[in-house]
Amino acid sequence: MNQSNPLILGIESSCDETGVGLVRGTQLLTNTVSSSMDEHVRFGGVIPEIASRAHLDAFVPTLEQALADAGVTLEDVDAIAVTSGPGLAGALMVGVSAAKALALATGKPLYAINHLVAHVGVGLLDESIAAQAADLNIGAGALPPNLGALLVSGGHTEILRVRSIASDVELLGATIDDAAGEAFDKVARILGLSYPGGPAIDALAKQGNAKAIRFPRGLTVPKYMGTAEAPGPHRYDFSFSGLKTAVARCVEGYEVRGEEIPMADVAASFQEAVLDVITAKAVLACKEQGITTLLLGGGVAANSRLRELAAQRTSAAGITLLVPKLSLCTDNGAMVAALGAQLVMNGVAPSDLDFAPDSSMPVSSISL
Amino acid sequence: MRILTIDTSAVASAAVLSFDLADAVRSLRVEANFATADTRSHAEVLAPGVKSLFEDPPTEGPALDAIIVGTGPGPFTGLRSGITMARTLAFTWGVPLYGLMSLDALAQQVFDTPRYDAGRAVAPLAVREFVVATDARRKEVYWARYSAAAQLLDGPHVGPADAITAVQVFGAGAGLYAAELTANGCEVDAGFAQIQPTALELGRSAVRRIGAAGSLEAAGLLDTTPLYLRESDAKVPGPRKRAL
Ligand SMILES: [Zn+2]
Secondary structure: OOOOOOEEEEEEOOOOEEEEEEEEOOEEEEEEEEEOHHHHHHHOOOOHHHHHHHHHHHHHHHHHHHHHHHOOOHHHOOEEEEEEEOOOHHHHHHHHHHHHHHHHHHOOOEEEEEHHHHHHHHHHOOHHHHHHHHHOOOOOOOOOOOEEEEEEOOOOEEEEEEEEOOOEEEEEEEEOOOOHHHHHHHHHHHOOOOOOHHHHHHHHHOOOOOOOOOOOOOOOOHHHHEOOOOEOOOOOOEOOHHHHHHHHHHHHHHHHOOOOOOHHHHHHHHHHHHHHHHHHHHHHHHHHHOOOEEEEEOHHHHOHHHHHHHHHHHHHOOOEEEOOOHHHHOOOHHHHHHHHHHHHHOOOOOOOOOOOOOOOOOOOOOEO | OEEEEEEOOOOOEEEEEEOOHHHHHHHOEEEEEEEOOOOOOHHHHHHHHHHOOOOOHHHHHHHOOEEEEEOOOOOHHHHHHHHHHHHHHHHHHOOOEEEEOOHHHHHHHHHHOEEEEOOEEEEEOOOOOEEEEEEOOOOOEEEEEEOOOOOEEEEEEEEOHHHOOOOEEEOHHHHHOHHHHHHOOOEEOHHHOOOOOOHHHHHHHHHHHHHHHOOOOOOOOEOOOOOOOOOOOOOOOOOOOOOO
């Protein structure tokens, strides 16, 4: 096996995206994604069983496409990497079964890797980030020191500290209920907007006043925050389920009073409530934990207001913000391959064929 | 011919069988076989189990004549693990891929088991029409009706066991609902009240068909579309629930 510049095939199936990516070292060869998003639209959210059925049918065609696009064969591949968690259990099972089949059919080593850490690994593939990293004098194919990550998607919302992508990642904070993207989807439904809710709310919010309605900021009161010296129980954590209820009550209030619902103001005020807390807590964590570079990941990175607020607040705090291009922020196989390559290059042992997917795999577990 | 069969509609199982096309049933040889007892560990055990059937999978796999996978019905997540495995192996090895209804494996086992009279085998157990049933969870069974020659007559179905009346019923689904079935005039054979579909029996069923047809292509095998028989539980949301 080529251990210094390995060709890795990465497989992702933790939510509604079937992804197969090929990466050589830190060079992105291809990133093929098949999404079942359209099948979830009428339900207003991802239906796990529908996603799992779609993964089963999408996997081999996506694999075939990825190999063709990259112009490589399975024989050329040095190792296979697959998301083993966290994610939807039934959906993970399809990618894991496929990856195990590939590993046993080819005799190649298999790496069962953590989806959240893979979101960080993608930073190694993005050219603009590589250029920024070169400016920071880090050298090609390396991540900056004192790195943190803010991951915001329909399935997860976390702040991570990355001491070493292959061996030391720590969860600083996470949502205790809904993911941020899930809150966008639910509020979009309340407002009668289309699924997925993120783009719909982002667009509508541009015409509204974000200060029109004061929605609650979850887990920001002193009993949860504490102080830097004596942190409360949820200093860097998030909660969005109360916010969703507050929006529903607000909308019903207008209906009960027979008033027209100020849709754009509600969308803007809701969005601000989510993103204000996310960016404030991420920057707070960076400052208190000595993080000097923050990488943004997850599908909500597409949100224009999140990018704007994150840019403002990190720059005010002297923190470098890295935002990979969107196709690498959303769930994909290339990020899995990128992390797999790091594990191979760092001499981490591959996984045995008998591991089980872990829908709540902790970030401290980078591979199984 | 040498085939790999996989079934995960209930337990996780896989087998490698070889046979001469000219005399398929009598020449059938079980080269390797693996099956779990439990029905909930497919993700962990299936790949090591398949691997254990070969000395060197990357060289032996491409030489197979076919891979045949049980397409259910069965609990969804487990069922998909076997179909994903089969599809991916077939793609990687460039081997033809077929499906077979998993309940056929049970029917084959019933058909193959001799009935004894005073210690002497006298006839196949299935001397008349019979039903095979497996656990569909949620107080229901997957079931299908077969002729005495183990030809599918009707099914597969999913539903409560009390929809099955006045027939011999075999399989773990029969054992689970023996009281209801007996009350409905069915006979439940205690010796077959725990059996589950396995890749080995699925393979025997496939070999019987291939032998009778004279070729893989003419054997009437299925594609690998899973037989879910149930929709996902997802409901299109109705009007918004009031929070006030
Ligand atoms: Zn993700």
